[in-house]
Amino acid sequence: MHPLIISDPTLRDGSHAVKHQLTRENLELYSRMAEKAGMAVLEVGHGNGLGASSLQLGESLLSDAEMLSICRNNLRRTRLSIHVIPGFATIHRDLQAALELGVDIVRVASHCTEADLTKRHIEYVRGQNRTAYGVLMMSHMASAEVLGSEALKMQGYGAQAIILMDSAGAYLPGDVTAKIQYLCSILDIPVGFHAHNNLGLAIGNSLAAAEAGATILDGTARGFGAGAGNAQLEALVAALHHSGRDTGIELYALLELAEQAEIAFAKAPKLGSMSIVSGMAGVFSGFVKPVERIAKEYCVDPKAVMVELGRRKVVAGQEDLILEAALTLSQQA
Amino acid sequence: MHPLIISDPTLRDGSHAVKHQLTRENLELYSRMAEKAGMAVLEVGHGNGLGASSLQLGESLLSDAEMLSICRNNLRRTRLSIHVIPGFATIHRDLQAALELGVDIVRVASHCTEADLTKRHIEYVRGQNRTAYGVLMMSHMASAEVLGSEALKMQGYGAQAIILMDSAGAYLPGDVTAKIQYLCSILDIPVGFHAHNNLGLAIGNSLAAAEAGATILDGTARGFGAGAGNAQLEALVAALHHSGRDTGIELYALLELAEQAEIAFAKAPKLGSMSIVSGMAGVFSGFVKPVERIAKEYCVDPKAVMVELGRRKVVAGQEDLILEAALTLSQQA
Known part of the structure; x- marks a missing residue:
């Protein structure tokens, strides 16, 4: 059996949980402890990836360059990774700078049916002799066959691995x-x-x-991440070791890392009603807060709005449809 | 496919999470909302079951009779259930009184290799024309064949269902x-x-x-329960509905129930380092707190004590072995 590669996006997806306000001290401590625990890959940056810090998506406390530099200084065996959505991250401003700072792995992501958008970024990374992965987001929305043809495109562009994201936990x-x-x-x-x-x-x-053949798994300390959170890294590694799989990670050092992260992030993600309904509806967790706000304004059930958004198959960036859905429901009521 | 029966022990296993201090108001509200949501079965009582309130295990705020009476008054379609461990619950003091108060289902539990101990209680319940289940606790400690022969014994005594408990989350x-x-x-x-x-x-x-053929599943609101907690009831029901299985439960009413329970129980269970290690070691979560206390006293790693207890295959009631394990480890250090 191939060894499993555990990739830890606590300092990227997890930063959603603190509205991208991770401090210099948080990054210093976490990256040092991740290296010590033998983590294979550490993914770092704004919750929405490289170049995504903005008024609309939320501004990071630290710049991409600051975050990457801090972690780069602390990592030796652990590889430094970034999440890149073309559109947020430009090649010649953001990506080039990140590679110059010593990023090892660039995960280029698109909606699961839009792999074409990743071509230029993947080719650029490969041209610079760095590792490029292709990431298919919201992958529950496409069939195995469609995902397969999108993944083959990414492989054709030079991607060295394909990551399926269950962005909505569906x-x-x-x-x-x-x-x-x-x-x-x-x-x-x-x-x-x-x-x-x-x-x-x-x-x-x-x-x-993992049983079906995946050899790269993502997980975050205490599950920190958008909405209901990610796979809880330390529980995932424990369960994998319990099942006889090796990850190269020293479990007790990882448990300590998670305890420190819990202190830094202040509170663990919660699996509440709206998270559950968003999972069933197949809507990205980032919709939960605006849905709650707008539903209240229009005096409709936020769960019904979420279900309606699921029916309309919304993806991130289509938050304007929340208003439309709430309005429709309020007129039916 | 058979309909799934969801059995909710929030007011029993969940009471571990509040040291058995559930109030009259908590029970009133929860049982009324469970009935409204269409819950099939509600399990009520001290965390360790009928007759277990004691100085050693923790005293309940309310007596068994008080808890059962409150819930009985609020339940119509939802059946009232109790967890009974022979040794804690006597037949002529505790069990007879519970049946007189209108309990529908009695789940008679033993360690997974000691089904013999459940014979008299199961036979008594069946003799009184009530429903009896057999429960095999700490079932990860026995092979399928051993569990099978123990379950056959319970079936022979008259048990009308067998519940496998993964008491250690292993x-x-x-x-x-x-x-x-x-x-x-x-x-x-x-x-x-x-x-x-x-x-x-x-x-x-x-x-x-459920996929393997189980037709009775336990879950508690927000996962409230001993240690790392149980299956989170509302997420379980959502996932089952998402997979096309019916539970007879009205999901939105269940989500409201869980929100109310969260307020009553004040904080959700946490999947921390010691819970994870106890799961890997196969040791019941009830050991976590005494292990932490004793390990500190002997200046040894509580995780190492937990692993040692797992090696010794301890079960609830053998808490005195914690001291022995800690002492051994401190002498090795």
Whole structure:
């Protein structure tokens, strides 16, 4: 069996949980302890990735360059990774600077049916002799066959691994098994899985992915991440070790890392009603807060708004549809 | 497919989370809302079951009779259930009184290799024309074959269902699948599963149980329960509905119930380092607090004590072995 690569986006997806206000001290401590625990990969940056700090998405306390420099200084064996959504991150402003700062792995992401958008960024990274992964976000919205053809495109651009993201936490273990098995059967490169916990299945789905052939798994300390959070890293690693899989991680050092992260992040993510409904509806957790606000304004049930958004298959960036959905529901009432 | 029976022990296993101090108001509100949501079964009492309120295990704020009477008054379609460990609950003092108060289902529990101990209690309940289940606790400690022969004994005594408890949260989904399938293949009565979340797998394991043939699943609001907690009821029901299974529960009413429970219980269970290590070691979560206290006293790592207790295969009631394990480790250091 191939060794599993655990990729830790606590300092990227986790930063959603603190509105991107991670401090210099948080990054210093976390990156030092991650290196010590033998983490394979540490992903760092704004919650929405490189170049995404903005008035609309929330401004990071520290710049991309500051965050990457701090972590770069503390990492030796652990590889430094970034999440890159073309559109937020430009090649010649953001990506070039990040590579100059010593980023090892660039994960270039698009909505699961829009792999074309990742071509230039993946090719640029490969041209600079760095590692590039392709990331398919909101992957529950496409069939195994569609995901397969999008992943093949990314492989064609030079991607060295494909990561399926369950951005809305909408998968059941059987879905994960089927899609990961299919991707592994048609690709020549490793496949990974990034879980969210909206239905309480982040760890269960990650184990299903590993059994189906995924060799890269994402998890964050205490599950810190957008909405209901990610797969809780230390529980994931414990469960993998318990099942006889190796991760190269020293578990007790990882447990300490998670305890420190809990102090830094102040409170753990919560699996509440709106997270659960967003998981069932297949809507990204980032919609929860604006949905709650707008539903209150229009005196409609925020859960009904979420279900309506699910029916309309919304993706991040379409937050204006919340208003439309709330208005429709308020007129029906 | 058989309909799934969801059994909710929030007012029993959940009471561990508040040291058995559930108030009259908590019970009134929860039982009324559970009935409204269409819960099939509500399990009520001290965390360790009927007759277990004591100086050693913690005293309940309310007596068994008070708790059962309050809930009985509010339940119509929802059946009232109790957890009974022979030794804590006597037949002629505790069990007779509970049946007189109108309990519908009595779940008679023993360590997974000691089904013999449940014979008299199960036979008594059946003689009184009430429903009796057999419960095998700490079931990760026995093979499928051993669990099978113990379950057959319980079936022979008259048990009308067998519940496998993952008391230490030590199972992986594959273990659950294998054991539930085996039990379903040899028993004539329904099989159920009661999860704990020490490895973050409570929901994943519960879904695996349902797929393997289990038709009774336990879950508690927000996961309230001993240690790392149980399967989070509302996420479990959402995931089951998402997978096309029916539970008879009105999900939105259940989400409201869980929100109210969160207010009553004040804080959600946490999946911290010691919970994770206890899950890997296969030690019941109730050991966590005394282990932390004694390890500190002897200046040894509480995680090492937990692993040592797992090696010695301790079960509840053997807390005196903590001291012995800590002493041994401190002498090795």
